[in-house]
Amino acid sequence: MAKPVRAAIGDQWITCMYCKGDLFRDRKVKLNSTGAEFMNLAWANESATGLICWHCGYVHLFANPEIDLYKVKKGEF
Structure with missing residues (x-):
């Protein structure tokens, strides 16, 4: 199972827009475009x-x- 992280940009801590929580799982996400997919350049x-x-x-x-x-x-979540 993934371990939780806290995140910030500069000195601004990130919280969930829905529930205001401050613990997250992280992962890289590809922002695919139709053109790149069509040309096999994803x-x-x-x-x-x-x-x-x-x-x-x-x-x-x-x-x-x-x-x-x-x-x-471990003790913080």
Whole structure:
């Protein structure tokens, strides 16, 4: 099972837009475009960081490469 992270961009901590939770699972997400898919160039599409709320499951996508992820210790979740 994935371990939870907290996330920030600069000094702004990210919270879930739905439940206001601050723990997430993270993963890289491809932002596929129809043209690239059609030309078999999907590998060239831009990536985003997906944050999945640990509590409610709401998915947040961030294309900003400045997002920082912080591991959460076992006793904190």
